Structure formats: structure tokens, C-alpha cells
Amino acid sequence: MAFIDLKDVSKQYGSRRVLANINLAVEQGEFVCIVGASASGKTTLMKIVAGLVAPDGGSISIGGEVVNGFPRAASIVFQNYSLLPWFSALENVRLGVESAFPDWPSEKQKDQAMKYLDLVGLGKAHAKRPGQLSGGMRQRVAIARAFAVEPRVLFLDEPFGALDALTRATVQQELARLCEAQRPKATVLMITNSVDEAILLSDRILALGRRVSRKDAATLSEAAPVTLARPRAADLLMHNEEAVRIRARVTDLLTSGSAKNRAERRVASVATAAVPVEVCSE
Amino acid sequence: MKTYAKNFLLSLVGITLLLGLWTFLSGNVAKDLPSPLKTWQDSKLYIVQPWDKRGEMDQGIGRMTFYSLVRVAKGFSLAILIGTPLGFLLGGSPLLARMFDPVMQVLRPISPLAWLPLGLILFRQSEPAALFTIALCSMWPTVINTMQGVRSIPQDYTNVAKVLRLSPWKQFTKISLPATLPYMFTGYRLSLGLAWLVIVAAEMLTGTPGVGGFLWQEYNSLIYSHILLCILTIGVVGFTLDRLMGIAEARLRAA
Numbered sequence: 001m002a003f004i005d006l007k008d009v010s011k012q013y014g015s016r017r018v019l020a021n022i023n024l025a026v027e028q029g030e031f032v033c034i035v036g037a038s039a040s041g042k043t044t045l046m047k048i049v050a051g052l053v054a055p056d057g058g059s060i061s062i063g064g065e066v067v068n069g070f071p072r073a074a075s076i077v078f079q080n081y082s083l084l085p086w087f088s089a090l091e092n093v094r095l096g097v098e099s100a101f102p103d104w105p106s107e108k109q110k111d112q113a114m115k116y117l118d119l120v121g122l123g124k125a126h127a128k129r130p131g132q133l134s135g136g137m138r139q140r141v142a143i144a145r146a147f148a149v150e151p152r153v154l155f156l157d158e159p160f161g162a163l164d165a166l167t168r169a170t171v172q173q174e175l176a177r178l179c180e181a182q183r184p185k186a187t188v189l190m191i192t193n194s195v196d197e198a199i200l201l202s203d204r205i206l207a208l209g210r211r212v213s214r215k216d217a218a219t220l221s222e223a224a225p226v227t228l229a230r231p232r233a234a235d236l237l238m239h240n241e242e243a244v245r246i247r248a249r250v251t252d253l254l255t256s257g258s259a260k261n262r263a264e265r266r267v268a269s270v271a272t273a274a275v276p277v278e279v280c281s282e
Numbered sequence: 283m284k285t286y287a288k289n290f291l292l293s294l295v296g297i298t299l300l301l302g303l304w305t306f307l308s309g310n311v312a313k314d315l316p317s318p319l320k321t322w323q324d325s326k327l328y329i330v331q332p333w334d335k336r337g338e339m340d341q342g343i344g345r346m347t348f349y350s351l352v353r354v355a356k357g358f359s360l361a362i363l364i365g366t367p368l369g370f371l372l373g374g375s376p377l378l379a380r381m382f383d384p385v386m387q388v389l390r391p392i393s394p395l396a397w398l399p400l401g402l403i404l405f406r407q408s409e410p411a412a413l414f415t416i417a418l419c420s421m422w423p424t425v426i427n428t429m430q431g432v433r434s435i436p437q438d439y440t441n442v443a444k445v446l447r448l449s450p451w452k453q454f455t456k457i458s459l460p461a462t463l464p465y466m467f468t469g470y471r472l473s474l475g476l477a478w479l480v481i482v483a484a485e486m487l488t489g490t491p492g493v494g495g496f497l498w499q500e501y502n503s504l505i506y507s508h509i510l511l512c513i514l515t516i517g518v519v520g521f522t523l524d525r526l527m528g529i530a531e532a533r534l535r536a537a
Binding site: 050052069070072075076078080082084086087095096098099100 | 438439441442444445446447448449452456457460461
């Protein structure tokens, strides 16, 4: 059985079917990305895998254990940072460390928190409160908080969704660096609406979407492997033929089966429009 | 700075107009009403020697105010000591909230004048009866605002607690309490205002030394100037208390 294992997961809110037939197997140490348009059920799927929302059907296990509540040795980065505004950056990170390593002496807990703030380049700003930090810095604190607990599983819920394009690119690189540096490597499940982001960061990409019409529940496509070597440069998609090919493939996965539905196709192409399409056809 | 000076001047104009109206009324319409000047002459001794104690009910206005403030502090502390946990409990449990909502709605509008006799029966002494009345009347804003605060803790923060696997105690101290604090202080401010309203009534009925007690005694002794002195003191002290709580509240919100 795979490390993260979803079998026939489904979910509906009232009479609205959100997810159906979700099967996913993520191996230990793998970085898997799920791409989908807005309102495709991505966040719901993430919440189900993370044990924050119970599914209506199917089963989820992580490391052989059935998920029931947020798993141990896991951490998550939310799109809206979710930092506590009354604590400094350091205190926010430390809160996670304290509950992950309750037996450590207080000094060691603090050092651990400080170490990860340093890793995201916020060592000097450790005493600032979230309200005094920019969006990018806040998300760095949230990333530091997630990594500081040395998680075996890392959930990333559109972690760069609220950032502007330039900040997004820097923080993406920082995240990639942290993931590479971590030993043992965490298993990462990320959801995003950006195909480029998925190609930059992950080993494997799956598309989540409604296959035929808007009323259908969303299902997962087959996987597109990302075979590019790491570290990957941010402008990868401009120069690398392989990357361009993968993007075409993922875009195809996002739109396939819904050729009749123009609205959906439009949504999917918006999500991938970071680089002009002409480059792809080269 | 300029608007500050302007506001100050404007309030001075307002006060002067009120004093003018007061002088006019006391001279022409209500002959029993002492004029501002007479009020000042009769009260001078109490104001310039505010800490004098000449007898049980004949003390400087500062000392009288102090007695009242101590009593309010005790009653108010009691109110928030009961009201805050109650607010957390009702805010945290929709079941309890629905259970006690009608009770609260009925108890809330009861006047202090109605509670006091009950307190006197229960405690047989004026001091605890006064505290009982203050606490019972002034705790509702604290209960209701704390409850509201707990209910409006953003889902994001509750998710953080789940995700960081915080113990219930840590979740309370690190998340629920700080998230609710601004609401609590709004409640405290309203409660303190109510407590100060109740103290006058409680002292009048129990005849204990304090601004309210002094006011009632001077009414019985037909020294009307002192009634006005007490009224003004009550207003100024109430205003000051509200401002101080307002500052504390603003600091919390800014933090």
C-alpha cells in the first residue's frame, strides 16, 4: 500500500456532488501536485486527506494508519497564512514546535523555531507580528511553521495563491529548497490552480475536474510524471522543451472529457496562461 | 492639534451655555434649585478639602467618591469573575446557550432597585447586598460580549489549533482567549458603566457612606447644593472610568 492512499473517496454537500471516485496513491518522499480550476473541489479534497473534513464514502490512510483527524507528524500550509495575529513570527513558529516536541527543553524549542525562520530569511524579523509583515513574509512564516515540526507529510493548500507573481516566484524557490534539504524527505501533497507551479515543484501532477458538465462531481485524471532534474529554475517553461511538453499534457488532462463545455475549458486555460501559448507550439 | 484645541474650545462653550441655562432656571423658574454660584459656595469645603472626615456622613467629596469606587471595584470584579467564565461557557456550547438564553433575557432588564431588597434579605447586611446588586446588574454585558467573542473566533484559528494538535488548555490560552480579548474588554467597559450606575441606587437605599449615600442624606437634610455636587461628581467619575476603559480597549485592539 502507498504511503498516502485514497480509495474511492467521495463527498457531497447537500445534494451537490463535489467529489467522486477519488483514487490516489502517493509514495513516501514523493511530491504530488493536484491541479484544478477554482471551485473544482481541490480544497475539499485537501481537507479530506488532512482529516479536517470527513468524506461521505471511501477510505484514506497515511503511513498505514486510517486518517481520523489531522494526522500526527503532518503539517499544512494554508492559502491565507492562518498565523495568529497576537503572536510574533517566532512565537507562531514556536507554538507548532512546542506541540510537536513537547519533551524538548524550552531553549531547544526556541532554537528550532529560530532555525527555520532563518531558513526562510526571516531571522531578523522574528519579533514582528503578522500584521507588520508583508504577504510574502507572512507566507514564509507559515512555511517555517510547517517545516519546523519536521513533518513526514506536508499538505500545501494553494500556498502561493494570495501572493503577487514576483513574490510567488521567490517563495516557490524557497519552498523547493526546503523540501530538497529536508532529511528524511517529507511526502508532499500540494493543490494549486497553476500548472507552471506544479511543474516547478512536483514529481507527479494530477488534474482534478468535472469530466462532463458542471453538475458532475469532480474526479482525478491519470497522472503526468514530471521528470525534470532539480533544482528547477523559475524560467524553466521558457527554455525547456520537456517542461513545455509536460505542460501541454497537463493542460490536456485538465480539459479532456469536457470538450463540449467551453466554459470549463476557458477556466483551465486561464489557469495555465502564465506563459504565452505560442511558446508551447514551438 | 488644531482640531484638538477647537474641540476643547467648543466644549467650553457648551459648558458655559449649560451654566447659563442653569443660572437662569434657578433664578426664574425653579426657585428651589441652587444656582451654580450657590452650589459652589455651599460645596467649596467639600471640594477644597476632599479628604476631610468630620463625621460618618459628613466627609469630603474625594473620600466619598473613594468609598463608592472601592465598592464598585468589588462589585465589578465579582461581575467579571462570574461573567467571563459564564460567557466562555455559553459561547463554547450552543446547547448551554440555548438553555440559558431565556433566563438571561428575563434577568437582564431587572432594575437594581428590585434586586437590592432581595440582597438585603439574603445577606442581612447592606455591604454584601450592595455588592450582590452591582454584580447581578452589571455582569450581563460581560457575559453577552464574551459569548459573542467566542462565537466569532475565525475558523482559521480553530483549524490552526487542530493542525498544531494543541491541547484543550493550550487552545484556550493561545487561541480562544487572545481572540476573544477585545470582545471581553468591550463587555468590561459596558459592565463598569452599569456598575457605576447601580452604586448610586444601592448606596441611596442602604444609606452607606459614598457619593450616593451622601446625596440621599443631603436631600433629607434639605441641602440641595450638595445634591448637585454629587450629581456632577457622579458624572465626572463615570466619564473618567469610561475613558480609562476605552483606552485599555483601544490598546488591546491595536496590539
